[in-house]
Amino acid sequence: MRWSNIRLVFWRECRDQLRDRRTLFTIAVLPLLLYPLLAISVFQVAQFRHDHPSRVWVIGAKRLPTQPSLLSGDRFSDGLVDSATQELIALGSAPPNWIALSQKALSERVQQEIQQGHVDAVVLFPDDFSLRLEELNRQMAKRPTGEGKPVVQFSEIPEPTLFLNTANDKSRLAAQRTKQVLQSWREQIVRAGLRSRQIPVSATRPFRVAHVDLAEAGHEQLAFWSRLLPFVVMIWALTGAFYPAIDLCAGEKERGTLETLLTSPADRREIVCGKLLTVTTFSSATAVLNLSSLVLTGTLFFGQMELIDGAQPLRIGTPPITAVVWLLMVLIPISALFSALSLGIAVFARSNKEGQYYLMPLLLVCLPLMILPVLPASELDAGTSLIPLSGILLLLRTLIEGDYLQAARYCLPVLGVTGLGCWLAIHWAVHQFNQESVLFRESERVGLRSGLKHWWRHRQATPGVTGALCCGLLLLFIRFFAGSQASMPATWRDFVSSQLLVQVGLLAVPAILLARLLGRRVRDGLLLRWPGYKPVMAGGLLAFCFHPLGMELTQLIHNLYPLSDAIGKQLRELESIMGPASLGTLLLTMAVLPAICEELTFRGLLFSGLRRSGRPGFTILTSSLFFGAIHGVFQQSLSAFVVGILIGGLAWKTTSILPGILFHCTYNALSVLLGLVVPLYLPTQPLLQLFFDGADGALRYHPLVVGSGGLACLAIGSWFRGMRVNTYPAQPVRDQRPDTPATDSLSATPIA
Amino acid sequence: MIRVHQLSKIYTDWQHGDSIALNAISFAAKRGEIYGLLGTNGAGKTTALRILATVLAPSSGNATIDGCDVVKDSALVRQKIGFVSSNTAIYDRMTAWELVTYFGRLHGLEPELLRDRMEGVFAQLEMHDFRDVLGAKMSSGMKQKTSIARALIHDPPVLIFDEATVGLDVLAGRSLLDTVCVLRDQGKCIVFSTHIMREAERLCDKVAILHRGRFLAEGNWRDLSQQHGHADLEELFFELIREDRSIHSASSPPASAGGETSVSMAASGLT
Incomplete structure (x- = not known):
């Protein structure tokens, strides 16, 4: 990469943005006016306010x-x-x-x-x-x-x-x-x-309760500002990144200047870096100007105001200067993260108008993560420090409140996650710029009726990517709607019935129907194909070897994000109703049934559609996301997501769900045995004591078993890695001329 | 100067499957020659030129410009070409002078050399009157001139014009064609795509008629007219297109009637 080209692109984009009145208004004028006007309005309204008799x-x-x-x-x-x-x-x-x-x-x-x-x-x-x-x-x-x-x-x-x-x-x-x-x-x-x-x-009041407030002077005000300031900075860093990103990407596409820029000697990474620097600059500038305006207004106006919080009014006071210093220090990685995300999203848009539609989904994803740290019970710990955006907001809050020891303890994980997020987002933005399908996406003005007719005539053997995504969303919606209506099973029989209903009625049957509707061949649409004995058996063996690691991962997730009391109680109740069940029924209900139904849905229907994108990472991660989301309980979803990645890898390599089914079934069966059977025999069976450790009350694999399992996983994984990817079912290339033979799909290699 | 061999491009469409935009085309163009790519909308002209400009990657085949491969030596190729599209691609918030300077600097021209080149190009294209006008306030002719100046600033040996006269009035169009002739006379190798046959007749030394991603005819246009017995390039063009369509419809089964629709949809905007 040549720095001179990056600098050229950066300065041109900066000058361009500074000549844009809309950008200037959003970045400079709005923040300078917003807070003083807000404060004046509050004061004006307060003057008119009177108590109603x-x-x-x-x-x-x-x-x-x-x-x-x-x-x-x-x-x-x-x-x-x-x-x-x-x-x-x-x-x-x-x-x-x-x-x-x-x-x-x-x-x-x-x-x-x-x-x-x-x-x-x-x-x-x-x-x-x-x-x-x-x-x-x-x-x-x-x-x-x-x-x-x-x-x-x-x-x-x-x-x-x-x-x-x-x-x-x-x-x-x-x-x-x-x-x-x-x-x-x-x-x-x-x-x-x-x-x-x-x-x-x-005699009616023998004693009174006296209060001694130990809060240091000004600490309440600090707590107020420590929640407000980072939130405001985050929101404006995001807004300040998005609008310039739209203009720099979608705007360039709309004006046709992007194509010209791509024919210049600057390579795409240089162009992305130049644009990223510009967006980061404007994002930071927006946040800094908002922060300055808020601090100034806070010092002049809000310092005199009182919040009614309980019996005692809380004086808001002036924003602390240390808060500003900490915010400025953390602003750069936050802005870089938002800028890269915005750039990656904005390049997908074909016009400024379309780009603005994409702001809402990004906000919807980011807002809950930003609101979480503002909630009263949230605090910086091992679990929250690993949540993107929330972690850095909590770190800021902790720093502003002056709890430096706590901040130092979790500083590395927070910065690590933020840095990783930045790196991934930048990588993604560069990747987007290398995608012809993204850069030269054309609008298809097709009517609904003709579009549907066209789609029905030309549907392929398997559903397409959009079809798969829609199916995933539909199944998620059905699953959660049905889940919200269902009551907690009271008996084992009820549990089996509800499992059957969920797995067969809400997953497997809709998956088969959708595969029939969206594709021409159900077997291809569900990846029902015999890949040979070796891959299937290797799938089962992989589950066996991965289980100790999986259990450690589950334990880690539970340590980081402990189950809530309500969920814990529900799970205990669920375990208690399993008492009368035989081992065979348990395995059928908890291992075999989910393995078949969930694999048909996630590595069958969804995977076959997603793999038409030709991108293994996208296919595996997206199908795993849906697989994790369907599990409902957050902690369970996280471990299911990781397991989903493994099974997705198997499905990609073998183009079949059968190894995945055996993996899933073996993994679940081992979990059932570990939870219900092993504890019964562990005290009396020395052989089991070689593998398991139940000393501290929680049954776990011996570390040696975990390590050996990991090594075996690597060996099996490398065996799968060496397998040739099966392109079944091959996607025919539709030619304009019927006499031209179908050509194998050729991947378009981007030019750097 | 330009060599294209068996160049193909397949667009992958998530919704409608893959479609072939270019099907094994081959041609060559020399220094001091104007090579015309003629075709209807959606024929594959823009795809071919975008591949030459290294914006798109070919699916198969290869193309070289001045000995540099468009895939392997894409950075070198970009130094050797100037690309002018029908979409004038002018930044609204930059003046003509700023825009050309920007691209000159991207091409690594030293400030003094750049200034000399700027003066020369602006004089050649008679652009001094509007050198400080912002892109948003320029007329179509001004924009196209600026676009040509941008493409010429680094004095490339190869120039690619993709339907450059679209949207220009008669005077501006004539001026552009004159400029192209002058550039040819200066020894530039020029690829000029258009669907206006009169322009091609007037300008091109060689032409290729592109339809549905394939060459229907290619060579010196006078040879072609003798070969097909047409004195008029437009008549020749219509005849070849008609023939191709009749072959296509005769060999196409009734069930695949939607094929053409789908292709045109997939290739919409790819002129």
Whole structure:
């Protein structure tokens, strides 16, 4: 690569972007105006804000006790609530005939009045409320004291009823204020009763809980800014990367200048690097300008504002300078990551308009990862440090909060994952630029009807890539929709039925039907082909050797991302209902059935379609992603994804699902045996003790077995690697002339 | 100067299967010669020229420019060619002067040499009047001139014009054709694709009629007219296309009637 060419491309793109008013507006003008305008708006709105007085009607007010009194004229008595609240309650009388209404009729009338805005809440005191209250006081006064005296049974007092509409903010607020008054009045009644019996009032509250807040001065503000600032920087780094990336790729394609650039002596890596540098620069600039504007506005405006968080208002304070320093340090890798991702996506778009449509999916993927660290319970640990974007946000949060020890502990994994993400994204962007199908993608303006007709006539032996992706999404949707409707099986029989329904009804049968519908040959569409004994047996052997490694991987995943209590409980319940099952039934249900049905779906239907792309990495990873996603539980999905990659490799090399079925079946069977059978015999069988270790309560393979299994996997893998890739079923090349013989698909090698 | 041997290009289409855009074409063009590629839209002209310009990779066969293979020595090939497309490919936010300078620098020209070349090319193409006009504000003729200046700035021995007169008015079109003649006279080897037969008659020393990715006829156009008994290139072109279509429809079974539709869809935009 020649740096001079990269620099040339970089400077040209920068100048081009700086001459674009839209880019300048997004990068410079918007951030400089956004936060001050936001702050001014908040202040303006706050000036107009006033407390809404609540209109409350009381039914049965005339029969209320006078000592202590609830009402004083047309308002609540003094001393029940603070004067400010008292001023905000406007008491009124309900129509006199309401007292005779039934509860249901009264509810309807009150609802009507609330909807019409005549009243916000209504309190109903029953007819005998006052009489019963006096009766209670009398009973209390007469109650015998001393040991051995019988306990008097106090009569119950009918409850006053508060009518409100919780869907209406004003009504909810009125009810809250009224409740406060009534509670205060109730306490006064209790205190009066106690005083009449000469019992100290403190008897009702023998002690109080004192609070000592150990938070250091300013720490609360730090916690607030440590969540807000990294999130804002991330969002703007992404936005600042995407729009220039669209212009630099899709815009160039639209204007036709990309083709010209490709005929220049600059090679494609140089062009990508130049563009990547430009996008990274603009992404960083957007984030820095937003950060500066936010910090400045925060210092000038937000420093005076208070957040109502619980009982104590929290003063936001000014953003800490250390936060800015840390953010600037981490900004470059974040911007580079987003820029490479954006560039890779944007080059796929044919026009600026199309490019903008691709922003939403990228945001949808990134946003949950960015929101996760803002959630209160999330913190930097071994598991979260390995999550892309979330890890770096949590690291930033930890650094801003000043917990340097914790940050140092997980700094390497976070930066490692981010660096790996950057490298992969850049690699992908360069790869995209080398794809003719991406650079010269033409729009196909085909109507739905004619398109469907054309597709049906010309469908191939197996589904296409798009068909496979649609099938995967459809099956995922069906699986999760059915899963959300299903209840937890209570018995073993229920479990078997649900397994049959899921595996056969929701996976295998739809897969066969879709293979028939989307392709001409079902067997090809499901990769049902005999590859020979050796590959099939090698698949089973590979599962046997990989199982110890797989178990270690599962353990690692569970250590990094522990199961939630609810999921753990469900799994324990599931294990408990397996008690009455025989080993044979267990193996059939847990190993054989999923192996056949899931392989038909993921390495059959999906894989046969995806492999038409001619790219093994894409095919194996995508089918594994679907395979992992179908498992539902996150931890299980992760290990299934890894296993899916292995089985995908087998399917790619052998063009058959049979080795995969045997692998899947053996792997699951070993897991069942390890979980249910081995623990029973381990204490008494010395042979088993050679392979397994159950000393610390958890059954695991001996490290020696794990290592040997790994080596055996490598040996089997290299055997498979040496196999010639079978191109069955060969894709015929459709020629324009019928007399031209079909040509083997020739891969188009990109020119560097 | 240009040698193309059995060049084929197959486009892989995820949806519709693969389709052949170029089917084993061969030709050669010499220094000081204009070679015309004639064909309808979708015939494969742009694909062939993009392969020569190293933008696309051939599926089979080979092509060399001044002895350099378009696949193996793609960087060298790009130094030796200037590519002008029908899409003028001008940056909207760059002036003509900035754009040509940019490409000159990409070609590694030293600042002084670049300045001399710029002055020469701008004078030759009469571009000084609009040298500081932004691309977005240029007329089609100005854009095409800028595009030619960009292609000429490094003084390449080979020039590739892909339907360069499309969208130009009569004056601009005539001016471009005159420029091409001048370049030929300067000893450049020029490949000129068009579907306007009159242009080809006027300019080209040799022509090839390309249809559905295959050459239907190739050679000196006067020889071709004698061979087929047509004084007019346009008539010759129509006859060859008609013949090819009749052969195609006679040998094509009724069930494959959708074949042509699918090919044209797959190759849409690939003129």
